[in-house]
Amino acid sequence: MTSASKTTSHRPRRPLRLTAGAVAAAAVGWSLVAVSGAAAAEQAEPGAELVFEQTAEPIEGVRPGDSSEVSFAVKNKGDAPATRVVLYLGGSQGLEYAKKYSNCVYEEAPAQDEGPARTNAVCDIEQTLEPGVVYEPGEPIGLKLLDRALYERLDVNILAGVNTFPDGTQHGGGADPVLKLVARTTPEAPGTVHGGELGVDITAENTADFALTGSKVRGAAGRTVEAKVTFANKGPAWARNDVYGPIGVFDVGIPEGTKVTGVPEFCEPAEAAATYRCTTPYNYADEDSERAYVFGLRIEKVVANATGKVAFVKGDNRWGTLPFDKNRTNNTAEIVVNEPGGGASSGGTTSGGTSGGTTGGTDGAASSTGGSGAGTQLDELAETGTTDSTLLAGGAAVVLLAAGGAAVAIRRRTS
Numbered sequence: 001m002t003s004a005s006k007t008t009s010h011r012p013r014r015p016l017r018l019t020a021g022a023v024a025a026a027a028v029g030w031s032l033v034a035v036s037g038a039a040a041a042e043q044a045e046p047g048a049e050l051v052f053e054q055t056a057e058p059i060e061g062v063r064p065g066d067s068s069e070v071s072f073a074v075k076n077k078g079d080a081p082a083t084r085v086v087l088y089l090g091g092s093q094g095l096e097y098a099k100k101y102s103n104c105v106y107e108e109a110p111a112q113d114e115g116p117a118r119t120n121a122v123c124d125i126e127q128t129l130e131p132g133v134v135y136e137p138g139e140p141i142g143l144k145l146l147d148r149a150l151y152e153r154l155d156v157n158i159l160a161g162v163n164t165f166p167d168g169t170q171h172g173g174g175a176d177p178v179l180k181l182v183a184r185t186t187p188e189a190p191g192t193v194h195g196g197e198l199g200v201d202i203t204a205e206n207t208a209d210f211a212l213t214g215s216k217v218r219g220a221a222g223r224t225v226e227a228k229v230t231f232a233n234k235g236p237a238w239a240r241n242d243v244y245g246p247i248g249v250f251d252v253g254i255p256e257g258t259k260v261t262g263v264p265e266f267c268e269p270a271e272a273a274a275t276y277r278c279t280t281p282y283n284y285a286d287e288d289s290e291r292a293y294v295f296g297l298r299i300e301k302v303v304a305n306a307t308g309k310v311a312f313v314k315g316d317n318r319w320g321t322l323p324f325d326k327n328r329t330n331n332t333a334e335i336v337v338n339e340p341g342g343g344a345s346s347g348g349t350t351s352g353g354t355s356g357g358t359t360g361g362t363d364g365a366a367s368s369t370g371g372s373g374a375g376t377q378l379d380e381l382a383e384t385g386t387t388d389s390t391l392l393a394g395g396a397a398v399v400l401l402a403a404g405g406a407a408v409a410i411r412r413r414t415s
Contacts, residue, residue, distance in 0.1 A: 046080065048078040050082055050129065050158045051077050051194035051195060052074050052194065052195055054198070056200050059201070061205070062205070063204055064206055064236075065145060070140055070200050071136060074134070075132075075133070076135075077194060078131055079131050081128045084160060084161050085127060086123065087123040087156070088122055089120065089141065089154065089155070091118060093118060093119065093146075094150060094204065095119060095154065098143060098144050099142055099174070100174030102175070103123055106120070106121045107121070114283075116240065124165050125180070127181055134184045145204050150206045150237035153202065154199070154200045156197065209330070211233075212230070214229055214335045216336045218338050218339075221300065222298070223299050224297065224298045226294050226295070226296055227297050229250075230292050232289065233285040233287055237287055239284065245283060246283060247280050247315075248285060249313050249316075250277075250312045252277075254275065255307055255336070256274075257300055257301040257302065258299055258306065260295060262296025263296075264292075266281055299338075
C-alpha cells in the first residue's frame with residue numbers, strides 16, 4: 001500500500017515537547033545522531049529551508065506480516081541551494097525497514113526513560129537541493145509490520161548543513177542501493193501546506209489483551225497483609241496511547257474491615273470511598289509485560305470474605321476504553337481477605353503490623369464496604385469493542401520522534 005507521506009506525585013511525568021531542530025538531532029532514541037539540536041540549528045545553511053508537503057494520509061487496513069510503503073515530498077523553500085543534507089527516519093517498534101540503504105545508518109534504539117523502543121535511520125544525502133524545487137525519494141520507504149504491530153508511526157525529518165557526518169559521506173554498509181531524492185516534474189498544487197517535519201500513522205488490525213489479576217490473603221485482626229494486584233499486557237501487540245496519559249487505568253476497591261497502610265507507586269486515592277485509582281507508568285505497554293501493585297492492608301476487623309473489586313475504568317482519552325482489547329473476561333479481578341475455608345494466601349503475605357515491600361506507604365482511605373465505588377465501567381468498555389478485527393485510528397500526535405506519540409493524525413504547520 002502506498003501513502004503520500006504524512007498529576008499528581010503518583011502520575012507519570014509527561015515527556016517534553018521538542019522543537020523541530022531538537023527533534024532532528026536530540027530526540028529520544030537518536031543515539032546515532034552526534035550533533036545536538038541547537039548545533040543543528042546553528043549549522044543550518046543560510047537561505048536554505050527544507051519543508052515537507054503536509055499531504056499524508058494515515059495507513060489503515062494492514063495486518064502484522066504485511067508490507068507498506070511511505071513516500072514524501074520535500075521542498076527547498078529558501079533562496080539558496082541546500083547541501084550536506086541529512087534525512088532522519090524514526091519508526092515505532094512495531095515496524096521494520098524493508099531495505100537497508102547503503103547511505104543510511106540504522107539503529108534499534110531501546111526504550112529510554114518514558115519512551116518505547118524505536119527503529120531509526122540516519123541517511124547521508126549527497127545531493128544539492130535547489131531552491132523552489134520539490135523532491136521525492138527515488139522509491140517509497142518500504143516498511144514491514146511485525147507481529148507486535150498495532151498503532152505505529154514513521155516520523156521523517158530533513159536538515160541541510162548539518163554536521164552529522166563530520167568525516168564526509170557515511171555509508172551504513174547496507175546491501176541495497178543508495179537512497180536518493182529526485183526532482184518532481186509536476187508543479188506543486190496551489191495552496192499546498194508545508195511543515196518542517198512529517199509523520200505517517202500506520203494502524204494494524206491487531207489486538208492487545210490487557211488483563212488484571214487480584215489476590216486472596218488471610219490474617220487475624222491487627223495483622224497487616226500484602227495484597228497484590230497485577231496489570232499485564234498479554235499481547236500479541238504492544239499498545240500506546242494517543243495522548244501522554246497512561247494507556248491503562250484501573251480502580252482497586254479496598255475490602256471491608258481493612259485499612260490501607262502501604263500504597264504502591266502510580267496509585268492514589270480515588271474520589272469514591274475505599275477506592276484507589278492506579279495507572280500504568282507510561283503511555284504505552286509492551287506485549288508480554290506486567291507490573292505488580294502491592295497494597296499494605298491492616299486488618300482492623302475480621303470480615304469473612306471481604307472483597308474489593310479491581311476493574312479498568314475509562315482513562316483521560318478515548319483509548320482509555322481499550323478498543324484493541326477483545327477479551328473482556330480478564331478485565332476485572334478481586335482482592336479477597338479471609339475467604340471462608342480458604343487455604344494459604346495467594347498473591348499476598350502477612351506481617352506483624354507493618355507492610356513490607358510497598359512503596360509510597362501512607363495511611364490511605366478508611367475502611368468501607370468492600371469494592372464500593374470501584375467503578376468497573378465494564379459495560380461502557382464493552383460498548384467500544386467490536387467482534388471484528390478492524391481497529392479505529394484516533395487522536396493526534398503532536399511531537400515528531402517523541403517517546404510514545406501515538407498518532408493517527410499529522411502535526412501540521414502552515415507555510
